[in-house]
Amino acid sequence: MGESPTRRADAAAAAWWPWLLALAGFAFDVAAFWPGQMSFDSAYAWWQARGGQTADVVPPALVQVWRLCEAIRSGPGLVFALHLVLFWSGLALFVRALRLRAAVALPVFLLVAFAPVPWLLRSHVWTDVGLFSALLLASGVLACVHAGASRRWLVGALPPLFYAAALRHNALPAVLPLAFWLAWLAQRGSPSASRANVAAIAAGLLAAMLATNHGLSRTVERHVPMWPSLAQFDLVAVSIAADRLLLPDFLHEPGLEVGELAATFRHWSNTPMFFGLRHGLREPFSIVPGSDEARTLRRAWMDAILGHPGAWLAHRWQLTRALFGTHAPDWPRELVYVDDEVPYRDNPPVARNTSVLHATLMRAAAALVATPLLAAWPYAVLALVACALAWRRRFETRGAVALVLLASAALFAAPLPLLAPAAELRYLGWPCVAALLAFVCVLAGPRTSAR
Structure with missing residues (x-):
């Protein structure tokens, strides 16, 4: 017997509903934050993209992408929009992989996208935002394949993975588990599948990323050790x-x-x-x-x-x-967010977002900046809870996917206590997003076998 009309309608809604929510979220971000908030780092990257002397204090991948955008429209807007597209597309694919009903998809979207940390960080033109947005898109593609989509989809995970690997000097640890995930999915079900083949594919991917980053570094005029x-x-x-x-x-x-x-x-x-x-x-x-x-x-x-x-x-x-931890009230708010379009040298002035929506959201951010809602430690607690639940369900799709995400977040965050130059919340953008995704995954993800 064929599927009932009701089940077919539910399946169709599950396919398009995440994209409708993603479009609404993208429109909200554009209305609230266009053309994207720029700190000094952002302004310096834009100056390089406009023809200033390039230095690898700013990852050259961002400068090259910004130059392409600059040829179409000057300013931060297109880079800001690109990162939003990566984020919302990735979230839509991730929810699609979870096969959620419309009534469940909405709270999942709200939790992941509008939890205070990812919501506020997403308003900036930062490499950190590009990193977690690109990793989210790659994770969404890989989760769809893990949940049963065609292996041809794996090609779609490569551009965001390479972009993420090139966006931060410390990005490769976060990419490593996703590279192994992609390699395992490429081999899954193949007669020649083996751990050695998976390791070889992942090593090849990482070597290609390193070669790409090296090639990008050769375009820089001044090399600056950090x-x-x-x-x-x-x-x-x-x-x-x-x-x-x-x-x-x-x-x-x-x-x-x-x-x-x-x-x-x-x-x-x-x-x-x-x-x-x-x-x-x-x-x-x-x-x-x-x-x-x-x-x-x-x-x-x-x-x-x-x-x-x-x-x-x-x-x-x-x-x-x-x-x-929670930021003290007397610390600079720039450790958490920047509500500005910072000028730099001969960069043209950028008009700030003066909408009522933006002003309302920035008042909310100011009220939350010294509270746990804009701190990373609640997300670390959430990650520990998700890890315990995921380990119990590691032989199911939802548990396996959550563990990969948490491994990526942990490898990225682990060196920061020894290497971070400041307590800026944006450094922990991807671990916070990954913790939310893993928590959602173990609670609402598909229960199919991960093997």
Whole structure:
């Protein structure tokens, strides 16, 4: 016997309903935040895309994409719209993979898209937003294949995966589980399937991503190592704890004392220590890779960590608490969001969104900025709950998909306590989104076998 008309209608609604919700969400974001909010980092990337000297402080992938958009329409708007398309398309595909009824799809959309962290971060033209949006699209495609869609769909996961891998210097750990997921799906059901073949396919994908990133880096005019900034941040923190200046002489003006540093230093960011000093600090990105200065700084950094491990760990722990915890009311709101179109050099002025909707949402953001609703730790708790549920259901599609997402989030977040230069919430955008997706997946995902 064939399917009943009611079941066919339900199946048709399940297919188009997520796309209708995604279109509505895209329209909401455009109305609320167009042309996208720009911090200094965004403005600097735009300046490079417009022809300024390129430096790999900004991932060159964003600059190249922005140049393509700039040829069509100048400004941040098209990059902002591109990231929105990636996000909403990925969410629609993910909900489609879960095979949810319309009545269930709506609260899932609202939970994932309008939880405070992804909702507020999505308003910005940031690489972090591009990263979690691209990973969401790739995850949506892979979840559809996992749930039974044709393996030909796997091709659709490649562009967002490559884009995500190129958008952040630390993106590859987040991409790694998705690459293995794609490789496993490509081999699933094949007579030649084996762990070795899966590993070979995943390794080939990662090698291709590394080669792509290397090729993009060759387009940059000035290569800037990131580690000197981190080294300087740690050295100042340890100097204050040890009450002895451990910075190399070339990183500060003569006469600088520890007490002067302590008055301006904050564990939640490496920026405040540059302001308010009588004897200034040198900007670390001017250090030439491979130079005597670079070698001296590296030795001083390692010596400080090995000589004062407790002070270094205490500093990194305070940064970690700031990164994952609730932000204090007196901290700059820019650690959470930027309601601005920051100018930079000769960039044309960008008109800010002055709609009533935008003003209302920004008042809400200001009211929430020092509450747990705009902190990462509730999402970490949610991830732990989802992990426990997913492990019990690991032989079902919903459990397996959730575990892959949580592995991606964990690998991305794990190095941040040691490597983050500031407690900016945007660094944890993908772990927050992945936690929401995994939680939804284990509660509402299909119960088919994952094998």
